[in-house]
Amino acid sequence: MRVHQVDPSAFTPPYDHALCGALAARGLDVVLETSRFPYAEAPWDGGRAAAAGYELRERFYRHGGGLPGPLRLGAKVAQHVPGMRGVARRARRERADVLHVQWCAIQHVDPFLLPRDRPVVLTAHDILPREPRWGQLAAQKRVYHRVDHVIAHSRHGRDRLVLEADVPAEKITVIPHGAFGHLAGLAAADPEGAALPPELSGVGRDVPVVLFFGLFREYKGLDVLLDAWSLLRRAGQTDAELWIAGMPRMDTRALHATADAAGGVRWVERFITDPGAAALLDRADLVVLPYREIEQSGVLFSAMGMGKPMVLSAVGGFPEVAAEGAATLVPPGDPTALATTLTRLLADPADRARLAAGARAAREGRYAWSAVAAEHEALYRRLAR
Structure with a gap:
């Protein structure tokens, strides 16, 4: 089974890499599409990812990192649309069974950029934005309704998705966050x-x-x-x-x-x-x-x-x-x-x-990455069928 993981802005690289490594250990063919971590030299690079059994692609936002704030944001927005289109194109060409999005970097446009020819999963790391900009709450809800399935990290998160974002309960699976080792x-x-x-x-x-x-x-x-x-x-x-x-x-x-x-x-x-x-x-x-x-x-x-x-x-x-x-x-x-x-x-x-x-x-036990990856694989296979 082939799974493409997506975290355009590298919001949670420890989570992304731990999950990809655990999925690869179960025999899945895994690709992580992301960007270079902006704050420090990350302990994960292409060589370490390959050693863990998955492929790392840092193709998002490769230009404009040294620009002042507003210009840097503009450069990111300009690169986001072709970046997400590239993700969808590669998923189709490489016959990914599932596309798993960890974060939607720009909720206003992402629903229109996600592929429609294969299952798309989204992990709700944050159920709704805490300090939303104009239109961001409605945009986040549109993302939930656009994807095929949503993962919550807790029963509390599942209940919020149902009550606050109007996501059908049958579209949500609770899979815990893993403990970082x-x-x-x-x-x-x-x-x-x-x-x-x-x-x-x-x-x-x-x-x-x-x-x-x-x-x-x-x-x-x-x-x-x-x-x-x-x-x-x-x-x-x-x-x-x-x-x-x-x-x-x-x-x-x-x-x-x-x-x-x-x-x-x-x-x-x-x-x-x-x-x-x-x-x-x-x-x-x-x-x-x-x-x-x-x-x-x-x-x-x-x-x-x-x-x-x-x-x-x-x-x-x-x-x-x-x-x-x-x-x-x-x-x-x-x-x-x-x-x-x-x-x-x-x-x-x-x-x-x-x-x-x-x-x-x-x-x-419950929060071991091996257990977390097993629950992800079971969901992927159910959606792929």
């Missing part, structure tokens, strides 16, 4: 944590570390976490540190003021490469995701892949992960409840160990 290998190769960002160096292993990692965005509840940290510190929990690491996509000045008043907070405000992310997660005693809303999170599945105990807001698909014993839940937007939970877990190594064991069991 590549960071564990990097951490094992760096036992001294040499790749740890220099802002975080010099902290002894006896100091407990709570980690918030990933892009800084309003919906991720970083303000809730810092309010909880202030409560925790005022209650006398002063032997732990809070590390906040990732690329800002919001104004962080007010957050810094809260952090400075509380104390015990260290910041790394830039893109973190995979070796640095592995060192961060390896060092963390707790990983906290205090989101106000979400479907699923790559950070969550990176922490799960590292076997880390997690504190999650009870939003989106997070409760389904917690039900596996891999995390504990707190109400979203509640700094008091979050402070209470962090204080308890910092004082209870046995409870942290229990959650870590749950995370390891989840990554080897």
Whole structure:
């Protein structure tokens, strides 16, 4: 069976490559159509993809990357239509059984560019845009109705697709997001944590570390976490540190003021490469995701892949992960409840160990890429028939 995967803007390269490799391991003929990852040297290239058994084609958006913002966007739009037409043409010429789109980069035009002569699957990584531009919500719904099948990462996501996007339930299959394992290998190769960002160096292993990692965005509840940290510190929990690491996509000045008043907070405000992310997660005693809303999170599945105990807001698909014993839940937007939970877990190594064991069991079970790929293959074969 031949499957072409499509992620034009390389929004989720770890996911794309993990899925393609797992599908190839099951004997499928897999091609990934994408673009070069823009932020750092990616650990995946054509040679590594070939070694994993699939073909990598970085043919989208090869020109205009160095232009200023508006011009760069214009160059991307100009290249998108021929890029998607090329995907459809190659799928037809190479007799792909299924075209699987991970992300629609331009929802307004993509429904008209997807092929109609073979099944098209779309993964709903984000059910609907959180900060939609003009017409984007309606365009996203049109995409869902244009494709032949939609994959949701959780039962919560399936219900939202039905209720908010009017997608028929029989057109949706729930297949979980897989736990990322590549960071564990990097951490094992760096036992001294040499790749740890220099802002975080010099902290002894006896100091407990709570980690918030990933892009800084309003919906991720970083303000809730810092309010909880202030409560925790005022209650006398002063032997732990809070590390906040990732690329800002919001104004962080007010957050810094809260952090400075509380104390015990260290910041790394830039893109973190995979070796640095592995060192961060390896060092963390707790990983906290205090989101106000979400479907699923790559950070969550990176922490799960590292076997880390997690504190999650009870939003989106997070409760389904917690039900596996891999995390504990707190109400979203509640700094008091979050402070209470962090204080308890910092004082209870046995409870942290229990959650870590749950995370390891989840990554080897329902969230293993081998299991995720098997569910994808079953869907592909059903649609191809």
